[in-house]
Amino acid sequence: xxxxxxxxxxxxxxxxxxxxxxxxxxxxxxxxxxxxxxxxxxxxxxxxxxxxxxxxxxxxxxxxxxxxxxxxxxxxxxxxxxxxxxxxxxxxxxxxxxxxxxxxxxxxxxxxxxxxxxxxxxxxxxxxxxxxxxxxxxxxxxxxxxxxx
Amino acid sequence: xxxxxxxxxxxxxxxxxxxxxxxxxxxxxxxxxxxxxxxxxxxxxxxxxxxxxxxxxxxxxxxxxxxxxxxxxxxxxxxxxxxxxxxxxxxxxxxxxxxxxxxxxxxxxxxxxxxxxxxxxxxxxxxxxxxxxxxxxxxxxxxxxxxxxxxxxxxxxxxxxxxxxxxxxxxxxxxxxxxxxxxxxxxxxxxxxxxxxxxxxxxxxxxxxxxxxxxxxxxxxxxxxxxxxxxxxxxxxxxxxxxxxxxxxxxxxxxxxxxxxxxxxxxxxxxxxxxxxxxxxxxxxxxxxxxxxxxxxxxxxxxxxxxxxxxxxxxxxxxxxxxxxxxxxxxxxxxxxxx
Numbered sequence: 001x002x003x004x005x006x007x008x009x010x011x012x013x014x015x016x017x018x019x020x021x022x023x024x025x026x027x028x029x030x031x032x033x034x035x036x037x038x039x040x041x042x043x044x045x046x047x048x049x050x051x052x053x054x055x056x057x058x059x060x061x062x063x064x065x066x067x068x069x070x071x072x073x074x075x076x077x078x079x080x081x082x083x084x085x086x087x088x089x090x091x092x093x094x095x096x097x098x099x100x101x102x103x104x105x106x107x108x109x110x111x112x113x114x115x116x117x118x119x120x121x122x123x124x125x126x127x128x129x130x131x132x133x134x135x136x137x138x139x140x141x142x143x144x145x146x147x148x149x
Numbered sequence: 150x151x152x153x154x155x156x157x158x159x160x161x162x163x164x165x166x167x168x169x170x171x172x173x174x175x176x177x178x179x180x181x182x183x184x185x186x187x188x189x190x191x192x193x194x195x196x197x198x199x200x201x202x203x204x205x206x207x208x209x210x211x212x213x214x215x216x217x218x219x220x221x222x223x224x225x226x227x228x229x230x231x232x233x234x235x236x237x238x239x240x241x242x243x244x245x246x247x248x249x250x251x252x253x254x255x256x257x258x259x260x261x262x263x264x265x266x267x268x269x270x271x272x273x274x275x276x277x278x279x280x281x282x283x284x285x286x287x288x289x290x291x292x293x294x295x296x297x298x299x300x301x302x303x304x305x306x307x308x309x310x311x312x313x314x315x316x317x318x319x320x321x322x323x324x325x326x327x328x329x330x331x332x333x334x335x336x337x338x339x340x341x342x343x344x345x346x347x348x349x350x351x352x353x354x355x356x357x358x359x360x361x362x363x364x365x366x367x368x369x370x371x372x373x374x375x376x377x378x379x380x381x382x383x384x385x386x387x388x389x390x391x392x393x394x395x396x397x398x399x400x401x402x403x404x405x406x407x408x409x410x411x412x413x414x415x416x417x418x419x420x421x422x423x424x425x426x427x428x429x430x431x432x433x434x435x436x437x438x439x440x441x442x443x444x445x446x447x448x449x450x451x452x453x454x455x456x457x458x459x460x461x462x463x464x465x466x467x468x469x470x471x472x473x474x475x476x477x478x479x480x481x482x483x484x485x486x487x488x
Binding site for chain 2: 001003004006007009010012013016017018020025073074076078079080081082083085086089090095098099101102103105106107109122123
């Protein structure tokens with residue numbers, strides 16, 4: 001392989017890796033993500049029928065979706081949903097629950113402190129750091145630009 | 150004066166050790182694959198009654214070593230050295246397996262190339278007259294490797310098409326200074342090759358240059374050609390790597406299209422078992438050698454085999470730091486006859 005440079009080899013390999021099936025992935029992401037949202041909407045409608053106000057419906061729906069995501073992770077179903085749905089399963093709040101519960105389950109053997117508790121945020125950690133971080137930045141911009149209105 | 154060296158990287162063993170017995174233990178998914186009739190033990194549960202996957206892997210390796218020794222009608226105290234390795238941090242599966250066996254132990258790390266690394270060293274130790282009986286073994290476990298290198302099992306991630314499935318299983322081989330073969334006749338030790346591949350989901354591509362380097366070096370050193378072998382088999386390049394190797398070997402002037410395959414392609418039915426590019430892991434070459442190659446050689450269907458196990462020497466830390474993946478490949482010739 002003396003005739004091939006690193007760049008040439010990388011390019012050669014790049015051409016031979018099967019490309020992800022983007023169209024299929026997007027359709028499945030739409031169906032799975034959409035179904036999770038429809039399920040959330042159903043929960044929301046039921047809660048408002050019981051007379052909860054808008055704010056309580058929003059938090060109640062989130063709580064129940066997280067519970068569902070965690071439960072499906074626990075019984076070994078959510079990884080299969082994720083395999084089919086991709087981002088459609090990862091982006092909704094059920095995916096967030098999956099990203100917390102799956103490492104917590106996985107690292108139980110390492111103990112409840114250095115296993116479950118410390119590894120729990122392995123995957124979700126960046127989402128929290130940059131999610132909270134960017135909301136602070138947006139908040140500051142809002143105060144400065146819109147005068148806190 | 151090193152009398153047994155030929156060429157630049159190969160040793161021709163003058164007293165070739167005999168592979169007197171082997172053992173293979175695999176998990177349920179491997180036991181459902183195309184080579185299922187060759188394995189000694191197929192587990193129904195990949196935890197095998199243990200409380201962690203790491204413990205299960207150590208047990209699989211220990212039991213494979215014990216079974217290989219038993220298959221040779223020997224007992225562990227008759228074995229002079231144990232060469233073994235695995236994928237986990239500080240090769241703990243091998244250390245814990247060796248703890249029970251009380252055999253003088255060399256722990257090796259060559260990632261998925263460890264099986265031929267251990268056989269190379271074991272064969273040279275016997276040929277050099279330092280031992281009469283040694284055991285060479287490796288193991289890997291899908292679930293212990295996933296949690297170290299990738300994501301938790303229950304995390305809903307999609308695997309790229311180029312990703313490979315770590316084999317749950319262990320293979321062990323007893324080498325002896327006496328015996329009726331198959332014999333290890335040549336050892337070609339690989340050099341690290343790194344062409345700047347950084348994608349840990351594409352290990353096959355990272356290891357191909359090492360396999361090509363070792364195979365071409367083996368041919369140049371020994372004077373053999375691809376036609377001199379019944380089978381040339383690499384460790385775990387999987388389907389993408391296999392095709393790349395065939396293509397690039399042709400450019401080097403060697404046509405391997407008639408007698409070449411890869412252990413990572415043989416273990417699983419990639420479509421039915423959803424294993425994407427194929428198998429990987431220390432156990433991959435180990436179980437294919439201990440089960441399929443060994444049995445076919447005993448039957449006489451294969452008489453000369455070049456086994457080139459391939460390893461990707463990265464770690465989760467080196468990948469996060471965007472370092473490229475160094476590849477390694479060690480080749481051994483296994484012959485039914487010695488000349």
